[in-house]
Amino acid sequence: MGDVWWPQCEMNRAADAYAAGRTEAEQHGIAGERATSQAQRAFVLAFTDPDQAEDELELAEHLLTGLTLRATTLTTHTADLIRSAGTPGPAVEDRASVLRADIHTAGVATTHVTLELGLCFHHAVRGDEAAIQAAIARLGDLTQSGDYAYYIDIAHFMADLPLPADHAPQTQWIDGDESTRRRWRGLVTARRDRIGR
Numbered sequence: 001m002g003d004v005w006w007p008q009c010e011m012n013r014a015a016d017a018y019a020a021g022r023t024e025a026e027q028h029g030i031a032g033e034r035a036t037s038q039a040q041r042a043f044v045l046a047f048t049d050p051d052q053a054e055d056e057l058e059l060a061e062h063l064l065t066g067l068t069l070r071a072t073t074l075t076t077h078t079a080d081l082i083r084s085a086g087t088p089g090p091a092v093e094d095r096a097s098v099l100r101a102d103i104h105t106a107g108v109a110t111t112h113v114t115l116e117l118g119l120c121f122h123h124a125v126r127g128d129e130a131a132i133q134a135a136i137a138r139l140g141d142l143t144q145s146g147d148y149a150y151y152i153d154i155a156h157f158m159a160d161l162p163l164p165a166d167h168a169p170q171t172q173w174i175d176g177d178e179s180t181r182r183r184w185r186g187l188v189t190a191r192r193d194r195i196g197r
Helices: 002-008 011-027 031-048 050-064 070-083 091-106 109-126 129-142 150-159 177-195
Strands: none
Touching (some): 002 011, 011 031, 031 050, 031 070, 031 177, 070 091, 070 109, 109 129, 109 150, 129 150, 150 177
């Protein structure tokens, strides 16, 4: 259910769902699923509460010890980048470049799309319209098959941009696109307040 809730920007519900998934995996002794659920929990909390996300990332890294889960490891790195979204200077972009190279080497395409979405969040918080347009263009290239095309909607919501006139809706937002837009934009304004922008 966490995978359903977070695109809707229902981050608390998503975090709770991932915690439940982690607990269930632990009860069944499924180490990989436990680590993956924890990494996803850290990822969603990175948008809303960077301090809590730091603790959740530490647990995720602990649960990944001894496991070879490339996608999950890359999810933790993306979550850590999202925790820093909005900070001034080139550090976030530099880290993203390194992470992009790691993703290319690992061959895990889905994490590339998620990284670009995280960069959209960073650029929206910074108010860097040119950078967010470039990130949206990269998302478009990565989602040409139709998979994860709803990330383009989310990026527009974050930046408070209208969807392109030729945009074909890819997602049924649970309580409508305007409510979802307000929630995503609210994360951006909350991060701006947090960092004093």
